[in-house]
Amino acid sequence: MTVYKTPEKEFNFLLNEVFDYASLAQLPGFEDASPEMVASVLPEAAKFFEQIVAPTNQPSDQQGSKLVDGKVKIPDALEGVYPQLVEAGWTALSGDAEYGGAGFPNVVGLAVQEMLQSSNLGFSLMPMLTQGVVHALDLYGSDEQKQTYLSHLITGHWSGTMNLTEPQAGTDLGAVQTKAVRNGDTYLISGQKIYITWGDQEITENVIHLVLARTPDAPEGVKGISMFIVPKYLVNADGSIAERNDVKPVNVEHKLGIHSSPTCTMMFGEAGGATGYLVGEEGKGLVYMFAMMNAARLAVGHQGVAVSERAYQQAVWYARERVQGAVQGVDGRAAIIHHADVRRMLMQMRAMTEAGRALSFKAIFEEDRSFNHPDEAVRAASAKAVELLTPLVKGWCTEMAMETTSLGIQVHGGMGFVEETGAAQFMRDARILPIYEGTNGIQALDFIGRKTLRDAGQGMTALAAEIQADLAEIGQHSELHDLTAAVAEALSQCQQGAEYVFGHPQEAGGIAYNYMMLVGNSVCAWLLAKSAAAAQTALNAGSSDRFYRQKVATARFFVQQVLPRNGAYLAAIKSGQDGIMALTEEDFEVA
Structure with missing residues (x-):
């Protein structure tokens, strides 16, 4: 099986020759993230993800995550990997420097994010959702909430989740029934959430859940939904971990793909009510959650690019190794990469992957400008561009990923249809992408x-x-x-x-x-x-x-x-x- 190689040259080309990263690096807040600094960071990231994370992909898929005695057990291949990710600082690359982040533009973080996603898509979902929680709290959290949670989340010592879906409420979030009852300065949260990606695990010190719930006097529909912070472990005033909150995983789903990611059914308030903290105002939870949702949609779109890149690399490796048939101009039996139809499939995989990557980079480049450009008109125009491009990134790139990973199996022929080669995993993993996050x-x-x-x-x-x-x-x-x-x-x-x-x-x-x-x-x-x-x-x-x-x-x-x-x-x-x-x-x- 092929060894994953990060497309560093492609990243540098897009950043510096297509999207003018030098101009972005001059914006307020990005002064320390010069093109030279980025050029030194990406090779180090490449080494980490190629050597440490990429080898975990197939074994972690084969073993999967499970619920054992009430606790989530991650695959053996991932044991010890996340602490190395945190120690190396890759979770904090694009985080706000005020809270322990490195302060790089999101478009640089996107390149590193792709390395992680290509290395192990299921594993990558935990830092991805944590970044979404950071984004939502940064926009709508109180100063106290930011001080309490952001530094731990940005540095990766705590993880974050998004809790929307319930058995009766999927896309129709107006049907959410999870309850939030005021209890002094806090709320007691009770209800069940399903399909919660990385809903629980034992590898971070805490798990911070953002939960959509309804207060007793809230109106029906989406206007009655509020958003709450519900930590796995309560947090003391000094930031230290306190007692366990009334929230736990009760099931880990058996899925088609992304087996290394524990997709949990979460129970809140089984013993009287999980302590929750209101974010912003009551009744505005859906607005707040969509900040996280839109960030997740852009990230999921790039997951389509990442898994396609990995599938493409493996298909190229196999096509160069597999010898079959004769081709004019090639002495003896030819490697199948010389056959025109195989070449067609490889070129299609390559072209669609590079197209999706360019689309995703364009969206995130505009996002960086929308937050950091000093000219209000430029910020507004870039924000509109991000809004327009977000459904394209999520929709087109993930549709492309299904096609590309399917072609990867086809290049392998019969060997692609057996799990041992690993080609099938990419297609199984890619199949979730057009479904979740909208x-x-x-x-x-x-x-x-x-x-x-x-x-x-x-x-x-x-x-x-x-x-x-x-x-x-x-x-x-x-x-x-x-x-x-x-x-x-x-x-x-x-x-x-x-x-x-x-x-x-x-x-x-x-x-x-x-x-x-x-x-x-x-x-x-x-x-x-x-x-x-x-x-x-x-x-x-x-x-x-x-x-x-x-x-x-x-x-x-x-x-x-x-x-x-x-x-x-x-x-x-x-x-x-x-x-x-x-x-x-x-x-x-x-x-």
Whole structure:
């Protein structure tokens, strides 16, 4: 089985040659995170994740996490790994320096996050959700709550979870029934939450749960939901650990994939009520939780990139090792990488992975600017860009991951269908990504509804203007005219799709998915063309580094072999939803 190698060169290329990291490093708060500092940090991260975490992926999947005598038992392969992660400082890289973080931009943290996710996707979920808790408390927590929790969470000594789902309340969070009864300055929390990722474990000193619950006099629906901090262990005034709170795991789910991640059923208040602390105001819990949710959606989108990268690397390794058949121009029996159809699959895996990575980096680069740029107008524009791109990152990248990891199995042939090679694990792990943190159907509805119809297309108009400006610049490279023409056509298709959306808003539910994929495909083509232009600039300047030639070739493959899907997406949009809704509920019964 292949050894994972972090794509450091790709990270540096995106940061420095495509998205102008140097300008980001000059923003207030990022002065100590210079390009030179980043260049020294990424190789150290690569060593850690390649040598320490990546070897745990397959054995931790095979053993999985379990509930033993009321405690969560993580796989043996992960024992001792998390403390090394904390000691090395990788959990704190993008954290606020005021609370013990290193203060790097989130886009640098994204590169390190990908290394962790590729190394072991299930294991990566604990630090990912902890970062989401940090984000929510940083925005909405009181000063006292920030002082109590943030430093421990940012440094990784405590972990965090997000508790939304209940047996009767999945996407419909207005149906949440967990109770919160005032008890002096605190609340007593009681109820059950399901599908809680890393809901409990014994490897951090504490677990901080953010819990959605309803007070007794709260109105029905989402306006009655509040958010509470419920720590596994209560915390003394001096920050030390106190007694165990009334919260515990009662089950660890048996899942298709991400076996190393304990997905728990959590019981709150079985012995009278778990002590909880209100975040912000009563009735605004869903607003607060969505801060965490949106951060998680961006992270999940990049999980799709990360698992695709790992699947691609293994497929390339296998295709170079596996000898089968004859190919013209190759003496004797040929490695299957010489077969055209295998090459097609590898190129598709590579192109879609690089496209998703560019899309994700773009979103996080804008997020950093939205928080740190001194110009209020720039901050506002970047914030709008992040809002628009979030459902694309989550939706497109995770759809791509299912396709890419499936192709990885296909490259292996029959050997991909057995667990010993490890190829199947990537597909099993990837299958959760379009589901959790808001299904991709929800992402599509968000994109077509909130991000297109509700703002009268302003976000899409701004995005189109940015693409047009880049196309003019890319077009200065005569070698890339085929790319600019393809992206211009894709932009036209997006505009046609938007026109249909605005003309038929009542059909939004049926056409949302294809509209999201049409725009996602087109934005990815633009970003790959932008990357190709940066590479072409280096080639024209005399570089002989084949990396740049590869970037141009990969972008060209995408516009030739993947971008043509836009025609089908657009045709499906224009066909409306009559065919989707043609049958009645009874018609789906077997005749």
